[in-house]
Amino acid sequence: MTAETVAVVVVTYNRAELLEGMLAGLAALERLPDGIVVIDNASTDRTAEVLAAATNPGLVVLRTDENLGGAGGFHLGVQIAFEKGFDRLWLMDDDVVPAPDCLGVLMATDEPCLAAVREDRRGRLVEKAALRFDLRNPLAIKPKTAMVETTYGERGRMPARVELENVAFEGFLVRREVIERVGLPDPSYFIFYDDVDLAIRARRAGYRIWGIRDAVLVRQLDFDQQHDLAGWKGFYMYRNLFVVHFRYGENLLVRLKPWLVVAMVVLLSPVRGGRGEAVNVIRAIRSARGMRALPPSSVD
Incomplete structure (x- = not known):
């Protein structure tokens, strides 16, 4: 399987120093990628200079006219x-920066969908991918009910491979047959989900x-999942969570759960x-209703 070709797809926005370190990490891989596609989401810092100076083989850069968000960039x-x-x-x-053998370890694994496992700069396991993402139980407050980090605690306690029910676009390796069958990432999410x-x-x-x-990916920033739910990111967090429930909820009660969340947030908003x-969650449910249709399953 190592004869397969592989391209890295990177999305960046105004994080030139991080991008520079990430590109250096790709250049230091024992198994180099055959191509690198970088989407520069209309950055206004020195990202263009970093990309112009990069010497990574097979580098292709596309700078967008506007910020498409992570979802639009990955699409x-x-x-x-x-x-x-x-x-x-x-x-x-x-x-993120891959360990030198990260891509080689992944490419040696004959599976269509794989994910590297993240740690922080101190070597601690920080993989948030879900072992269980529950869209069946309407009483599950959050659908992610088990994840790698909290289940295993340390990388050494993990089995060689663990089955995941969702991933982050930080080290997700997918064969083209999967994209042919299910389609591209959905750009309408903008960010999150x-x-x-x-x-x-x-x-x-x-x-x-x-x-x-054993496919190690080192995250350069600490996780901060506590976004301001009254701010602009809060709108996308609520809206896109609602979209996932509307699209993929496995029964009527789960598909109705976003409405319960809206009611509770509005009722509790005074305290x-x-x-x-409250305004964000109302805007979010209205917008999510327009995103209930599944994205195209073909690659156009």
Whole structure:
């Protein structure tokens, strides 16, 4: 399987220093990628200078006219890499650096959907991918009910491979046959849950997703999942979570759960969250209703 070709797809926005380190990490891989597609989401810092100075073989850069968000960037980058005919696509944010043997370990694994396992710069396991993503139980407050980090605690306690129910676009390696069958990442998410959506589509098409313990990816930033739910990111977090429930909820009660969330947030807003979060969640449910249709399953 090592004869397969592979392209890395990177999306970046105003994080030139992180991108520079990430590109250096790709250049230091023992098994070099056959191509690198970088989508520069209209950055206004020195990202263009970093990309102009990069010497990575097979580097292709596309600078967008506007910020398409991570979802739009991955949609475009995967489409470009797919059209260039690569056998595998390795999706990557600009804030991770692979260990030198990371890509080699993944490419030696004969499975259509694989994920590297993330650690922080201190070597601690910080993999948030879900072992269980529950869209069947309407009483599950959050659908991610088990994840790698909290289940195993340390990389050494993991089996060589673990089955995942969702992934992040930080080290997700997918064969082109999967994209042919389920389609591209959905750009309408803008940020958040585009990776979850693609993973759900892949699993429902019959593919299993495996996290590979010895494929190490080092995250350069600490996780900060506590976004301001009254701010602009809060709108996307609520809206896209609702979309996932509308599209993929396995029964009526789960598909109705977003409405319960809206009611609870609005009712509690005088004592928790305030008017900003209440406005966000109402806007989110209205917008999510327009995204209930599944994205195209073909690559156009």
